[in-house]
Amino acid sequence: xxxxxxxxxxxxxxxxxxxxxxxxxxxxxxxxxxxxxxxxxxxxxxxxxxxxxxxxxxxxxxxxxxxxxxxxxxxxxxxxxxxxxxxxxxxxxxxxxxxxxxxxxxxxxxxxxxxxxxxxxxxxxxxxxxxxxxxxxxxxxxxxxxxxxxxxxxxxxxxxxxxxxxxxxxxxxxxxxxxxxxxxxxxxxxxxxxxxxxxxxxxxxxxxxxxxxxxxxxxxxxxxxxxxxxxxxxxxxxxxxxxxxxxxxxxxxxxxxxxxxxxxxxxxxxxxxxxxxxxxxxxxxxxxxxxxxxxxxxxxxxxxxxxxxxxxxxxxxxxxxxxxxxxxxxxxxxxxxxxxxxxxxx
Numbered sequence: 001x002x003x004x005x006x007x008x009x010x011x012x013x014x015x016x017x018x019x020x021x022x023x024x025x026x027x028x029x030x031x032x033x034x035x036x037x038x039x040x041x042x043x044x045x046x047x048x049x050x051x052x053x054x055x056x057x058x059x060x061x062x063x064x065x066x067x068x069x070x071x072x073x074x075x076x077x078x079x080x081x082x083x084x085x086x087x088x089x090x091x092x093x094x095x096x097x098x099x100x101x102x103x104x105x106x107x108x109x110x111x112x113x114x115x116x117x118x119x120x121x122x123x124x125x126x127x128x129x130x131x132x133x134x135x136x137x138x139x140x141x142x143x144x145x146x147x148x149x150x151x152x153x154x155x156x157x158x159x160x161x162x163x164x165x166x167x168x169x170x171x172x173x174x175x176x177x178x179x180x181x182x183x184x185x186x187x188x189x190x191x192x193x194x195x196x197x198x199x200x201x202x203x204x205x206x207x208x209x210x211x212x213x214x215x216x217x218x219x220x221x222x223x224x225x226x227x228x229x230x231x232x233x234x235x236x237x238x239x240x241x242x243x244x245x246x247x248x249x250x251x252x253x254x255x256x257x258x259x260x261x262x263x264x265x266x267x268x269x270x271x272x273x274x275x276x277x278x279x280x281x282x283x284x285x286x287x288x289x290x291x292x293x294x295x296x297x298x299x300x301x302x303x304x305x306x307x308x309x310x311x312x313x314x315x316x317x318x319x320x321x322x323x324x325x326x327x328x329x330x331x332x333x334x335x336x337x338x339x340x341x342x343x344x345x346x
Contacts, residue, residue: 242277
């Protein structure tokens with residue numbers, strides 16, 4: 001679209017262009033990062049859904065008695081996907097896909113409709129198909145968040161019951177469950193991108209995906225609750241938000257296994273210095289962590305990181321590098337397109 005001689009693109013178009021560009025160069029992404037960089041409104045959390053289509057809802061943080069502060073800490077661990085992807089990033093995509101297929105087979109679904117997942121099926125696709133086919137829900141995309149959360153809890157219980165093997169599943173076992181040859185299974189689900197694995201941890205990966213979805217909905221509920229009226233209520237609200245972040249980090253560490261010792265250490269140090277909640281952010285296996293910290297505890301958290309993490313691991317680190325490593329943030333607005341009002345230059 002054009003306005004006053006200047007290209008004008010709405011936010012949804014910006015995200016869709018970014019997602020299309022990523023897919024064109026073969027990057028495996030659903031567009032969460034693009035949505036998070038475009039849709040947010042200052043002072044709000046962003047609830048993004050890609051099913052049945054891209055949508056985003058801004059949910060204002062309640063008015064707080066003390067400022068809401070998030071602190072970002074860089075681990076300085078770089079996950080080289082060219083090296084680690086076959087046993088990390090790529091492997092998780094295969095494992096969650098196989099988990100959807102195995103659950104659909106065990107629970108006797110007639111069909112598992114193809115979707116936009118990297119390998120054509122997904123746990124979300126299984127989720128909707130199960131409740132529409134087995135529980136006779138006409139359209140699972142229209143159920144309330146409360147009902148959807150109940151469904152997720154039911155699926156956690158089914159994973160616990162029907163995917164019992166903590167040690168993972170071999171190709172032979174998966175072949176027998178799915179009723180297809182190992183060669184066919186590998187061709188369909190293990191050749192699009194390189195992986196290396198003798199066993200596939202379907203239980204842990206599915207448990208993480210469904211439980212993390214529950215945590216997102218619980219955080220959503222907290223943001224829709226009545227604003228804190230006293231300092232005590234304020235503290236309880238922040239503790240509840242932080243507890244969900246901590247649960248996510250534990251699940252990333254133990255079930256999805258996409259954390260790393262350095263991220264774990266940053267989270268543990270932050271909590272010990274007064275952070276309400278800490279978790280990795282992004283794909284994991286390195287990169288950054290995000291922490292919900294009381295404003296009056298920010299400096300003590302920073303000091304603990306500097307003394308116990310950065311200067312121990314990087315003795316020659318400069319003050320400039322430390323400023324880059326630790327960033328104090330508050331919920332802000334996303335990217336936008338400004339109209340120049342007829343001006344051809346700035």
